[in-house]
Amino acid sequence: MGEMMRYETPSTAKEAVTLMAKEKGVAFILAGGTDLLVKMKAGMLEPDLVVDIKRIKGMADIKKTASGFSVGAAVPCSALTENAALVKAWPGVVEAANLIGSKQVQGRCTMSGNLCNASPAADSVPALVAAGAKVVIAGPKGNRKLAVEDVPAGVGRTNLKKGEIITAIELPKKLPKSGDAYLRFIPRTEMDIAVVSCGVNLTIDAKGVITKARVALGAVATTVLLVKDAAKAIIGTKLDAEAKAKLAAACSAACKPIDDKRGTIEFRIEVAGVLARRAAETAYARAGGK
Ligand SMILES: Cc1cc2nc3c(=O)[nH]c(=O)nc-3n(C[C@H](O)[C@H](O)[C@H](O)COP(=O)(O)OP(=O)(O)OC[C@H]3O[C@@H](n4cnc5c(N)ncnc54)[C@H](O)[C@@H]3O)c2cc1C
Numbered sequence: 001m002g003e004m005m006r007y008e009t010p011s012t013a014k015e016a017v018t019l020m021a022k023e024k025g026v027a028f029i030l031a032g033g034t035d036l037l038v039k040m041k042a043g044m045l046e047p048d049l050v051v052d053i054k055r056i057k058g059m060a061d062i063k064k065t066a067s068g069f070s071v072g073a074a075v076p077c078s079a080l081t082e083n084a085a086l087v088k089a090w091p092g093v094v095e096a097a098n099l100i101g102s103k104q105v106q107g108r109c110t111m112s113g114n115l116c117n118a119s120p121a122a123d124s125v126p127a128l129v130a131a132g133a134k135v136v137i138a139g140p141k142g143n144r145k146l147a148v149e150d151v152p153a154g155v156g157r158t159n160l161k162k163g164e165i166i167t168a169i170e171l172p173k174k175l176p177k178s179g180d181a182y183l184r185f186i187p188r189t190e191m192d193i194a195v196v197s198c199g200v201n202l203t204i205d206a207k208g209v210i211t212k213a214r215v216a217l218g219a220v221a222t223t224v225l226l227v228k229d230a231a232k233a234i235i236g237t238k239l240d241a242e243a244k245a246k247l248a249a250a251c252s253a254a255c256k257p258i259d260d261k262r263g264t265i266e267f268r269i270e271v272a273g274v275l276a277r278r279a280a281e282t283a284y285a286r287a288g289g290k
Contacts, residue, residue, distance in 0.1 A: 009052045013059070013138045013167050016051050021140040021163025023049045029165050030054075031074055032108035034101065035117040051165075059167065062086060068173040070136075073112040073166050077124070078103070080111075090171055091286065092180030092199060092279075096127035099184060102191055112166045118152040121194040121219040125152070127182040129216035129226050130199035133171050139164035149216070152223040175212070178203040179286025181279040184218070185271050187262065194219045195263040198251065198275040200283040208238045208289045215247070215276060220255035220268055227254045230276060239284045247280055248273030 010016045020027050025048025030036055039045045053059055059074040062083050069086055077097040080086060087094050093111075100109050100123050111124040115135070128148045135151055137144050140163040148169070153159045160166070184197035197218035203211050215230035230250040237243035257268035 005047055006049045007052065008049065009055045011055055011057060013056055016053055016056060016165055017138050017140060017163050019049065019051050020165060025049060027051065031110040031113040032076060034105050034109040035113060069171040071111060071169045073110060073168055075110060076107055077109050077111065078106040089174035090131055090180055092182045092201065093127045093131050093171065096182035096199065097124040099123045111169055115148065115151050116158055116166065118156050118158050120155060120221060120223055123184060123194060123197065125224045126197050126199035126216035126218040127180065128169065129224055130201040130214045131171055131180055132214060133169055135166045136168045136170060137164050138167045149224065149226045154222050175203050177287050179283040181282035181286065183275045183279045185275060196220055196268050196271045196275060198272065198279045200276065200279040202283050202287060204287045204289045210234050210237055210239060217251055217254060217272055220257040220272055225254055227251055234280060239280060239289065244277045244280065248277050251276040
């Protein structure tokens with residue numbers, strides 16, 4: 001038996017960083033715990049230190065800022081649905097975060113935890129990447145920001161350095177005539193992990209022509225992918241049949257999926273294109289396109 005695990009509840013991000021930076025053993029941040037506690041119970045992880053961030057002042061707040069929204073790292077996904085301005089601006093992000101688990105899980109889990117758990121199938125991540133979201137990181141050397149797509153380093157690994165924690169996720173201001181959407185394929189109707197998923201965010205002009213787009217895919221590679229060729233396929237179009245076919249092809253081409261009992265490589269590649277098309281249609285309609 002090792003030594004007893006220590007559990008800390010700092011009241012500032014700085015204290016949390018110091019605790020994490022100083023720890024010589026295995027240390028984890030605890031947000032909702034819906035990944036961490038499950039892994040600890042299963043004996044997959046035996047931390048020496050757990051730093052709970054839920055009591056840090058401001059960490060559970062959703063703030064409207066000059067540049068958009070700031071979602072604190074301890075905001076449970078269910079709270080996102082109660083913020084009308086956020087739902088209006090980023091319906092795809094809010095829907096994605098509330099596909100996680102069940103009502104009970106959503107009452108605990110956070111988007112930051114979903115991102116730091118670094119599963120390629122994490123539901124909120126493609127939507128955040130499509131939205132162009134950034135994370136605010138506090139660390140021993142001060143604060144820095146990273147694009148969400150640059151946080152995962154591989155399956156279960158992030159680019160956060162020793163002592164660094166995410167304090168908030170920043171969503172940009174919604175541009176006029178813009179819309180986002182997220183879709184996933186699961187073999188069941190709920191409580192399952194995405195076999196393929198896709199987030200799309202786009203902006204149109206007065207004529208309905210797409211001027212900006214971001215497309216992200218989940219569960220088809222070791223990390224969530226930002227697929228620039230997919231965005232290129234629809235920019236300058238009114239999302240006509242040809243543009244949708246090119247979008248689907250670009251998404252399928254970007255996939256490097258695994259083969260498992262939940263979905264074959266061929267299936268995942270095909271479905272990535274289908275989901276991208278459908279998510280783009282929803283995003284286009286939300287932007288006011290016809
Ligand atoms: C029954 C069940 C169903 C689920 N269904 C889904 C699903 O459908 N889709 C899905 O994507 N996931 C699902 N999950 C996984 C999990 O709920 C999500 O990944 C969730 O978003 C994790 O958030 P959390 O706040 O609970 O993370 P935690 O468990 O608290 O933390 C997860 C990891 O991130 C680290 N971490 C957390 N916050 C920070 C931070 N601010 N800075 C640095 N590191 C941090 C932790 O140390 C830990 O390693 C499910 C889990 C359960 C138990």
